[in-house]
Amino acid sequence: MTHEIIQVVPRDNYTVWVYFADGKITCYDVKPNMEKGLFKKLNDISVFMHKCKIMNDTLAWDIGEAGEDDCLDIAPEVLYECPEVYE
Template sequence: MQDYFPIVVQVIPLDNYHVQVFFDDGKIVEYDAAKDLQGGIFKQLQDIRIFKDSCTILNDTLAWDISGDRNPSECIDIDPFTLYELESINHLIA
């Protein structure tokens, strides 16, 4: 699967600063963003409302659209390959 480029098709932000991430090939992972919220650009996501309300898909990956204008160059996003390498949680989803 070397030629596969992971594309995120759905994200579900959770109350514990985790995000369930669904890929176009059916894989589902859970990204723990809590560790990233300590500083830098991610610090503004410490407010759980902002974390959940701005969580979206931009650039075919998990992103936070802080400005609300859906500008892919002004979002906080996570490399889709980084997300895809996380352990699958498909067995936990009914």
């Protein structure tokens, strides 16, 4: 099953609220991955906050020139299983 992401909202504590078309909202915590590979580029809070977007139907950060090595994305299935948020 594909989970359609309709909005992502980065928060200043290195989490992202992910809104799905079915009404579910989850919280993806980036902090456990901050020292791994491309995630290191997200240590800059400005990059984390301002480059966060929906790309190719999932949460992503365009951290370069949109090349293969400049885009960090998280599978929608992973995001859907994150802790749920209740507004």
